[in-house]
Amino acid sequence: MRIAVLVTYVPDTASTIKVGPSGKAIDEAGIKWIISPYDEFAVEEAIKLKESKGAEVTYITYGPERDQQVLRECFARGGDKGVHVVGTGAAFGDAFAIAQILTAAVKKAGPFDLIFAGVKGVGSDQGLVGAMVAELLDIPHVASVTKIEYGEAGITAWREIEGGQEVVEVSLPCVITAQKGLNEPRYPSLKGIMAAKKMPVESVKVADLGLDEAALGGATCRWVSLALPPAKSAGKIIHGEQDPQAAARELARLLREEAKVI
Amino acid sequence: MAGILVFVEQRDGHVRKASFEALSEAKRLAQGKGIPVVAVVVGSGVRGLASTLGDWGAEKVFVADQPELAHYSPQAYAQALASAVGEAQPQAVFLAATAMGRDLAGRLAAKLKVGCLPDVTAVRWDGDTLQAVRPVYSGKALATVDGGKSVPVVVTLRPNVFPAQKSPHTAEVMALPPVAVRGGYKVKEVVSLQAGELDVAEADIIVSGGRGLRGPENFALIRELAKVLGAAVGASRAAVDAGWIDHAHQVGQTGKVVSPTLYIACGISGAIQHLAGMSSSKVIVAINKDPEAPIFKVADYGVVGDLFQVIPALTEEVRKLKT
Numbered sequence: 001m002r003i004a005v006l007v008t009y010v011p012d013t014a015s016t017i018k019v020g021p022s023g024k025a026i027d028e029a030g031i032k033w034i035i036s037p038y039d040e041f042a043v044e045e046a047i048k049l050k051e052s053k054g055a056e057v058t059y060i061t062y063g064p065e066r067d068q069q070v071l072r073e074c075f076a077r078g079g080d081k082g083v084h085v086v087g088t089g090a091a092f093g094d095a096f097a098i099a100q101i102l103t104a105a106v107k108k109a110g111p112f113d114l115i116f117a118g119v120k121g122v123g124s125d126q127g128l129v130g131a132m133v134a135e136l137l138d139i140p141h142v143a144s145v146t147k148i149e150y151g152e153a154g155i156t157a158w159r160e161i162e163g164g165q166e167v168v169e170v171s172l173p174c175v176i177t178a179q180k181g182l183n184e185p186r187y188p189s190l191k192g193i194m195a196a197k198k199m200p201v202e203s204v205k206v207a208d209l210g211l212d213e214a215a216l217g218g219a220t221c222r223w224v225s226l227a228l229p230p231a232k233s234a235g236k237i238i239h240g241e242q243d244p245q246a247a248a249r250e251l252a253r254l255l256r257e258e259a260k261v262i
Numbered sequence: 263m264a265g266i267l268v269f270v271e272q273r274d275g276h277v278r279k280a281s282f283e284a285l286s287e288a289k290r291l292a293q294g295k296g297i298p299v300v301a302v303v304v305g306s307g308v309r310g311l312a313s314t315l316g317d318w319g320a321e322k323v324f325v326a327d328q329p330e331l332a333h334y335s336p337q338a339y340a341q342a343l344a345s346a347v348g349e350a351q352p353q354a355v356f357l358a359a360t361a362m363g364r365d366l367a368g369r370l371a372a373k374l375k376v377g378c379l380p381d382v383t384a385v386r387w388d389g390d391t392l393q394a395v396r397p398v399y400s401g402k403a404l405a406t407v408d409g410g411k412s413v414p415v416v417v418t419l420r421p422n423v424f425p426a427q428k429s430p431h432t433a434e435v436m437a438l439p440p441v442a443v444r445g446g447y448k449v450k451e452v453v454s455l456q457a458g459e460l461d462v463a464e465a466d467i468i469v470s471g472g473r474g475l476r477g478p479e480n481f482a483l484i485r486e487l488a489k490v491l492g493a494a495v496g497a498s499r500a501a502v503d504a505g506w507i508d509h510a511h512q513v514g515q516t517g518k519v520v521s522p523t524l525y526i527a528c529g530i531s532g533a534i535q536h537l538a539g540m541s542s543s544k545v546i547v548a549i550n551k552d553p554e555a556p557i558f559k560v561a562d563y564g565v566v567g568d569l570f571q572v573i574p575a576l577t578e579e580v581r582k583l584k585t
C-alpha cells in the first residue's frame with residue numbers, strides 16, 4: 001500500500017498575530033512554526049497503517065524553504081519519503097491554487113492508494129484543500145474523519161456531522177481528511193529526531209510540475225487586506241463571591257432586559 | 263442570467279436554519295444589484311420542499327430528486343450543483359458553512375475550477391465583485407478576501423451570523439437532469455449522538471463547561487441550565503480530553519467554531535484556542551471564580567464566583583423568568 005500525507009507548516013496557535021508590511025498577510029518575525037494540528041492526526045494514521053499492514057508513507061508539502069522542516073518533524077515520528085514543493089508563497093490563502101500544486105505533486109510521486117490531509121489547516125482555516133485534491137484526482141473523499149476500519153477492497157470511515165456521525169464505505173484510492181479523535185498522535189522519539197535529519201527529501205519547484213505559481217496565486221482567492229479585530233469594550237462584571245443568588249438574579253435580568261437574549 | 267445560487271441543505275426533509283440565513287443574505291445582496299436569487303435542493307423526496315423556498319426570496323428552485331441522493335455524497339452532490347450552476351450561470355454560489363456545506367464547497371469549487379471563500383462572517387459588494395470577511399488565525403485577525411477571477415465564486419456562510427428573513431416570491435420549480443451517481447461511496451448509517459441533544463454548531467444558545475467542573479458528573483449542572491434555556495452543551499478541550507464529555511461538544515481550535523446569540527462559559531479559563539471557537543458569539547457570559555481569568559476579557563457579562571453556586575442559582579432565575 002502506498003500512502004501520501006499532505007502536511008503544512010503553520011504558526012503556533014499561541015502566536016501573537018501582527019499584520020505584516022503588505023497589509024495582506026501576517027508579520028512572520030518571531031513566529032514559531034508547527035505541524036498543523038489536524039495534520040498530526042493524518043501523519044499518525046499513516047504511520048499506524050504502515051506499522052500494522054505495511055505501507056510506504058510519503059509526506060508532501062508545498063511552501064517556502066523553511067517548510068522542509070515540517071517534513072523532518074514528520075519523519076521524526078515515522079514515514080519513508082518526503083516531497084517539498086518549494087514555492088514563493090504566492091499561492092498562500094488560495095486553496096484552489098494550493099490544491100492544483102499538490103495534485104500535480106501527488107501525481108508525480110504517486111500513484112497512491114490513500115491520501116491523508118487535515119480537515120483544515122490551522123491559521124488560514126480554509127478546510128478546502130483535501131476535497132479539492134480529491135476532485136482534481138477524480139477520486140472520492142471523506143472529510144472530518146474520526147475513525148477508520150480498513151477492509152479488503154475499501155475502508156469504512158466515521159465522519160463527524162452536526163449531532164452525529166455518518167458511517168461511509170469508500171473505495172480506494174480516496175482522500176481522507178483527519179479530524180480530532182482519529183487517533184492520539186505520538187511524540188517524536190530522540191532516535192526518530194536524529195534519524196529524521198538523514199531522511200530523503202525530494203525538492204521540486206512549482207515550475208518542475210508544469211505550473212506557473214505566479215499566475216496561480218490569487219487567481220481564485222485573494223487576500224485583499226488583513227486587519228486585527230476591533231478591540232472589545234470591557235464587559236460588565238458582577239461579583240458573586242458573597243451572594244451568588246443575587247449575582248445570578250442580576251445576570252438573568254441583564255440577559256433579558258439589556259442584552260435581550262433570553 | 264446572473265444571480266446568486268444558494269444550495270439549500272435539508273436533512274430528513276427539513277431545511278436547515280443556516281440555509282435560510284444563506285438565502286436571506288443572498289437576497290439582501292441580490293436586491294442591491296437587481297439580480298435574482300436561485301435555490302437548489304438535492305435529496306430524495308424533496309420536490310415538495312422546493313416550492314416553499316419562494317417564501318425566502320428564491321425566484322427559481324432547481325431540484326435534484328433521486329433515491330440515490332438520499333444521503334450526502336460529495337461527488338454526486340457536487341455534480342448536481344454543477345448542473346444547477348450550468349443552468350443558472352450565477353455570479354456566486356452560497357452554501358451554509360455546515361459539515362455538509364463546507365465539504366461540498368471545496369469539491370464544487372474544484373469541479374468548476376473557481377475559488378471558494380470559506381466560513382465568512384460578512385459579505386458585501388465591491389463594485390460588481392463580492393468581497394467577504396473571514397476570521398483567520400483563530401479569530402486573532404480578520405481577512406478581507408475575494409474570489410480573484412473566479413466566476414462564479416463559491417462562498418460558505420458561518421451559521422448564526424446572518425439574520426434569516428422571509429421575502430415572499432412565487433418560485434418556479436425546475437427539475438435538474440438526473441445525476442449519474444458513481445459507486446465507490448456509500449453512506450451505510452447515520453448515527454445520532456444522543457436523541458434530543460442539540461448540536462453546538464447549530465444552537466442559538468450554548469452553555470459550556472470546562473475543567474472548573476472538576477468531574478464528568480458535574481456536567482449535570484451545565485445540562486440543567488442548558489435545558490431551561492433551550493441551549494446546546496459545549497465543552498473546553500480540557501473537559502473533553504479528561505473524558506468527561508464527547509469531542510462532538512468541544513468548542514475551539516480543534517473543536518467546533520460556533521457563533522451563537524448567547525455563549526455561557528462556565529469554569530473555562532479562556533485559552534486562545536478556546537476563544538478561537540467562540541469569540542464571534544454575539545453575547546458572551548463568563549462564570550469563573552478567578553477574576554483574572556482571560557475569559558473575562560472577551561465576556562460581555564462576567565460573574566466572578568463559584569460555579570457550583572452560581573449555575574444552580576442562574577438555572578433557577580431563568581426558570582422563573584420563563585414561567
Ligand SMILES: Cc1cc2nc3c(=O)[nH]c(=O)nc-3n(C[C@H](O)[C@H](O)[C@H](O)COP(=O)(O)OP(=O)(O)OC[C@H]3O[C@@H](n4cnc5c(N)ncnc54)[C@H](O)[C@@H]3O)c2cc1C
Pocket residue numbers: 013037471472473474475497498499500501512513514515516517518528529530531532533534535536539549550551552555567568569570
Ligand atoms: C493545538 C491546540 C489546540 C487546542 N484546541 C482547543 C480547543 O479546540 N478547545 C479548547 O477549549 N481548548 C483547546 N486547547 C487547549 C487550551 O489551550 C486550554 O488548555 C483549554 O481550553 C483549557 O480548558 P479549561 O478552560 O476548561 O481549563 P483551565 O484552563 O484549567 O481553566 C479552568 C478554569 O476554571 C475555573 N474554575 C475552577 N474551579 C471553579 C469554580 N468552582 N467555579 C468557577 N470557576 C472555576 C478556573 O479559575 C479556571 O479559569 C488547544 C490547545 C492546543 C495546544
Ligand SMILES: Nc1ncnc2c1ncn2[C@@H]1O[C@H](COP(=O)(O)O)[C@@H](O)[C@H]1O
Pocket residue numbers: 006007008036038039042060061062063095098102116117118119120121122124125126127128129130
Ligand atoms: N501548503 C500545503 N502543503 C501541503 N498540504 C497542505 C497545504 N495546504 C493545505 N494542505 C493540506 O490540506 C489540509 C487542509 O488545508 P486548508 O484547506 O488550507 O484548511 C491541511 O490540513 C493539509 O493536509
